[in-house]
Amino acid sequence: MKDFNLTSAKDGAKVCTKDxxxxxxxxxxxxxxxxxxxxxxxxxxxxxxxxxxxxxxDKDSDNDLRMV
Structure with a gap:
């Protein structure tokens, strides 16, 4: 998984949670x-x-977004 990218997400790229x-x-x-x-x-x-x-x-979570 890659770090979350707002521009790509707005363009429709697939997103998942950290877990x-x-x-x-x-x-x-x-x-x-x-x-x-x-x-x-x-x-x-x-x-x-x-x-x-x-x-x-202010902290990390398994629900944080990532790029698929």
Whole structure:
């Protein structure tokens, strides 16, 4: 897996979590300065992310985004 790339993700490149779960990105413009990206993990869990693909702003998580 490669590091998350916002431009590629916006262009439709496949994205997953750090632990390999599939993610469908739903929005990149949520009204939040810290967590503008909205994703759906394995069609079950809605999550919000930083522009760097981080689930938490201040620590790592298995839910952080990666490029497939």
């Amino acid at each position: 390999g779960k599939s993610v469908r990105l739903l929005a990149f413009d949520r009204e939040s300065a810290s967590f503008p990206i909205v994703g759906l993990i394995e069609n079950r869990k809605v999550c919000c992310y930083t522009i760097d693909g981080k689930y938490y702003a």
